[in-house]
Amino acid sequence: MKAKHQRLTLALVALAALIGATLLAMSALKDQAAYFYSPGDAKKANVAPGQAIRLGGMVEKGSIARDPDGVTIRFALTDGRASVPVRFKGIVPDLFKEDSGAVAEGRFDASGTFVADNILAKHDERYMPPQIAGDMHKTGRVE
Amino acid sequence: MIAEAGLAALWLAFALAALQFVLVLLGMTGNRGELLGAVRPVAVVQGLFVCAAFALLIWLFLRSDMSVKLVAMNSHSAKPFIYKFAGAWGNHEGSMLLWVAVLALAGAGVALFERRLERPTLMATLGAQAFIALGFYAFLLFASNPFARLSPAAAEGQGLNPLLQDPGLAFHPPTLYFGYVGLSIAFSFAVGALITRDVGPAFARAMRPWVLIAWVFLTIGITAGSYWAYYELGWGGWWFWDPVENASLMPWLAATALLHSVTVLATRDGLRAWTVMLAVVAFSMSMVGTFLVRSGVLTSVHAFAVDPTRGSFILALLAIYIGGAMALYGLRVGTVKEGSQFDPVSREGALVANNLLLSVILCLVFLGTLYPLITEALGFKVSVGPPYFNLVTGPIALILVAIMGAGPLLKWRRDELKPLVNRLALPVLISAIALFALVAFAPRAHILPLLGLVVAAGVAAASVAPLWKRNLRRTPGFVWGMVIAHLGIAVSMVGMAAESSFTKETLVAARLGESETVGPFTVRFDKIEPIAGPNWTALEATLTVVRGDGKPFVLKPQARMFSSPPTETNEAAIATRIDGQLYTVLGKEDEQGRWQLRLWWKPWVTLIWLGGGMIALGGLLSLVGRVRRERRAHDRKAYA
Numbered sequence: 028m029k030a031k032h033q034r035l036t037l038a039l040v041a042l043a044a045l046i047g048a049t050l051l052a053m054s055a056l057k058d059q060a061a062y063f064y065s066p067g068d069a070k071k072a073n074v075a076p077g078q079a080i081r082l083g084g085m086v087e088k089g090s091i092a093r094d095p096d097g098v099t100i101r102f103a104l105t106d107g108r109a110s111v112p113v114r115f116k117g118i119v120p121d122l123f124k125e126d127s128g129a130v131a132e133g134r135f136d137a138s139g140t141f142v143a144d145n146i147l148a149k150h151d152e153r154y155m156p157p158q159i160a161g162d163m164h165k166t167g168r169v170e
Numbered sequence: 171m172i173a174e175a176g177l178a179a180l181w182l183a184f185a186l187a188a189l190q191f192v193l194v195l196l197g198m199t200g201n202r203g204e205l206l207g208a209v210r211p212v213a214v215v216q217g218l219f220v221c222a223a224f225a226l227l228i229w230l231f232l233r234s235d236m237s238v239k240l241v242a243m244n245s246h247s248a249k250p251f252i253y254k255f256a257g258a259w260g261n262h263e264g265s266m267l268l269w270v271a272v273l274a275l276a277g278a279g280v281a282l283f284e285r286r287l288e289r290p291t292l293m294a295t296l297g298a299q300a301f302i303a304l305g306f307y308a309f310l311l312f313a314s315n316p317f318a319r320l321s322p323a324a325a326e327g328q329g330l331n332p333l334l335q336d337p338g339l340a341f342h343p344p345t346l347y348f349g350y351v352g353l354s355i356a357f358s359f360a361v362g363a364l365i366t367r368d369v370g371p372a373f374a375r376a377m378r379p380w381v382l383i384a385w386v387f388l389t390i391g392i393t394a395g396s397y398w399a400y401y402e403l404g405w406g407g408w409w410f411w412d413p414v415e416n417a418s419l420m421p422w423l424a425a426t427a428l429l430h431s432v433t434v435l436a437t438r439d440g441l442r443a444w445t446v447m448l449a450v451v452a453f454s455m456s457m458v459g460t461f462l463v464r465s466g467v468l469t470s471v472h473a474f475a476v477d478p479t480r481g482s483f484i485l486a487l488l489a490i491y492i493g494g495a496m497a498l499y500g501l502r503v504g505t506v507k508e509g510s511q512f513d514p515v516s517r518e519g520a521l522v523a524n525n526l527l528l529s530v531i532l533c534l535v536f537l538g539t540l541y542p543l544i545t546e547a548l549g550f551k552v553s554v555g556p557p558y559f560n561l562v563t564g565p566i567a568l569i570l571v572a573i574m575g576a577g578p579l580l581k582w583r584r585d586e587l588k589p590l591v592n593r594l595a596l597p598v599l600i601s602a603i604a605l606f607a608l609v610a611f612a613p614r615a616h617i618l619p620l621l622g623l624v625v626a627a628g629v630a631a632a633s634v635a636p637l638w639k640r641n642l643r644r645t646p647g648f649v650w651g652m653v654i655a656h657l658g659i660a661v662s663m664v665g666m667a668a669e670s671s672f673t674k675e676t677l678v679a680a681r682l683g684e685s686e687t688v689g690p691f692t693v694r695f696d697k698i699e700p701i702a703g704p705n706w707t708a709l710e711a712t713l714t715v716v717r718g719d720g721k722p723f724v725l726k727p728q729a730r731m732f733s734s735p736p737t738e739t740n741e742a743a744i745a746t747r748i749d750g751q752l753y754t755v756l757g758k759e760d761e762q763g764r765w766q767l768r769l770w771w772k773p774w775v776t777l778i779w780l781g782g783g784m785i786a787l788g789g790l791l792s793l794v795g796r797v798r799r800e801r802r803a804h805d806r807k808a809y810a
Contacts, residue, residue, distance in 0.1 A: 030508035034443075041444070044527075048534050048537075049537065051562055052537040052538060056537070059554065093761070118404075118740075118766050
């Protein structure tokens with residue numbers, strides 16, 4: 028009878044631990060998950076400055092410029108509906124170029140410029156992050 | 171003809187798996203027991219046929235046979251030999267064939283070498299293994315045929331993704347798969363034991379070596395993959411919480427828990443139902459990982475293609491196998507007897523805590539990895555990255571590691587708190603010293619890495635404590651194994667914490683001849699020149715580096731251009747020193763003729779992978795120690 032008792036206790040402890048983990052995950056995900064926006068959606072949703080999001084779109088033609096320090100780059104991301112200025116300090120990925128898809132991770136500053144901590148571009152000519160592909164389909168920029 | 175022969179070998183293996191399953195089914199349910207005699211040979215031959223199919227695929231790649239679609243899509247005749255060879259699994263179909271080959275080989279290994287398991291359980295196990303194989307053969311043959319022809323043949327192949335053109339490709343996926351898919355044995359053992367109602371210490375002792383082998387491979391695979399990503403991607407990070415990394419971490423967490431609970435079952439006949447559950451969960455996580463990677467549902471470096479049919483196919487397989495095993499578990503768990511009891515303060519108690527915390531971490535990683543899929547189904551897109559994973563798993567991992575330090579110092583069944591406190595006095599003292607030293611010398615370190623270093627220092631001391639007052643030469647291999655693996659965890663943790671708190675970064679646009687400093691190094695940008703490799707050209711910078719008054723040395727980071735497919739990659743140049751690595755990346759040229767240089771000094775970063783290697787070595791020692799001890803016991807019995 029005692030062995031059964033111990034087994035039941037262990038099962039309950041395990042259950043409690045897993046429920047606890049799920050609750051912890053849910054509350055942390057609410058704060059830590061970065062929402063994905065296209066420039067048009069970001070404008071429409073009026074994303075608050077400082078909130079971590081991912082912004083995905085095409086790098087606008089002729090928009091890439093560098094600051095005098097040589098390591099800060101400015102460009103605009105567009106989805107055909109709206110265009111957002113982006114600032115990034117670092118080395119951009121190899122496949123980052125004009126008229127090509129990119130995802131910027133970061134947050135808006137007070138002036139409405141998107142400050143990116145990280146830029147993701149598609150990894151090779153054939154590959155496009157599904158997130159970008161999806162949004163491009165919507166706006167008809169990609170077949 | 172080679173492609174057709176490969177396809178034929180695959181179909182034959184499929185048929186043999188079906189035969190294996192039917193033999194077990196008929197042999198175990200009816201009175202046709204004689205059929206069971208054929209099961210082992212069939213399992214071995216099935217393994218041979220898949221290996222033949224895989225060898226033929228490699229041969230097609232080596233010959234650059236462009237009439238085979240897979241070769242034309244993923245290879246190129248001008249590619250160096252090693253990438254033609256390893257390129258065979260650098261794509262979806264080839265890697266699935268490797269997956270299935272490992273699955274069949276694992277089954278063949280059990281058929282050949284497993285002698286301790288009761289015969290009915292062994293037969294049920296091989297039947298389960300064949301049943302899993304059937305689904306994945308079907309997936310290969312009907313949804314991912316690697317041998318499909320291309321008509322007309324292509325004149326030239328499209329090449330291999332340059333990010334994969336690295337010696338790591340030859341090593342990382344096979345080791346990872348041996349671990350990942352090797353866990354299928356634990357799954358099949360669990361199913362077999364549930365069918366024959368034979369869950370006990372003998373079953374655990376039979377299962378343990380197989381779990382250990384898979385776990386050692388998985389550990390090596392993850393460690394190697396982490397280092398590969400670190401030097402190849404040029405981002406200077408060693409773990410990105412990429413879904414694919416999580417896909418290998420989740421089975422590892424489950425297998426680590428299983429490894430510990432199976433020891434409780436083998437030694438003390440406790441945690442019966444829980445161990446069986448973990449065996450099912452571990453390989454289920456491997457299959458979930460396969461689904462995440464192969465269906466292309468998640469954005470990732472490893473997502474080669476987005477193909478909804480493949481995704482639903484694997485999803486159906488998942489539902490059948492995981493659902494089936496869980497249903498069987500639900501039906502039979504009531505008949506699994508309670509194991510023997512133990513006090514909360516005991517070795518078993520610490521191992522239960524280990525299992526619970528590992529399960530909690532597994533649960534957190536699992537939810538974080540799948541959350542984007544769930545929200546996408548609900549109509550909004552999110553990405554879950556390091557902020558979430560570090561926040562939720564970090565503190566729990568710290569507690570887990572702290573308990574890991576104390577666990578081996580506890581006696582089985584029942585122990586007292588007071589002697590434990592005495593045994594832990596020295597490790598706690600060492601932790602306290604580490605805390606004071608860190609607060610004094612690195613007051614700006616973040617709390618989590620700081621605690622990591624403090625805990626790691628104490629745990630390192632506690633890990634070697636089981637060797638205290640032992641005759642080291644007569645200490646059994648599995649004790650050495652445990653000590654080295656646990657020490658490896660502490661070593662790895664020091665590396666992680668040091669990397670995150672003490673890394674120095676310099677990002678500049680530099681002219682030729684200019685010098686920059688990063689950490690203790692002075693880096694002079696001497697020249698930049700074009701060079702050519704076998705299938706790429708590159709711009710190569712020459713950096714002359716001096717540390718203090720030391721001897722100067724040269725680092726040459728490159729920006730490479732591949733022509734097929736047209737891609738640029740960064741090849742970081744890394745200098746390894748005893749106390750860390752200097753990591754240099756060459757970026758782009760700006761309008762004024764300056765070049766972007768990114769320099770990192772990462773103190774003690776190498777400890778991360780050294781620790782990973784120690785963990786794997788510990789597993790290996792433990793395996794050898796167990797096998798030798800059992801052989802000796804067996805011999806003794808034979809002579810008595």
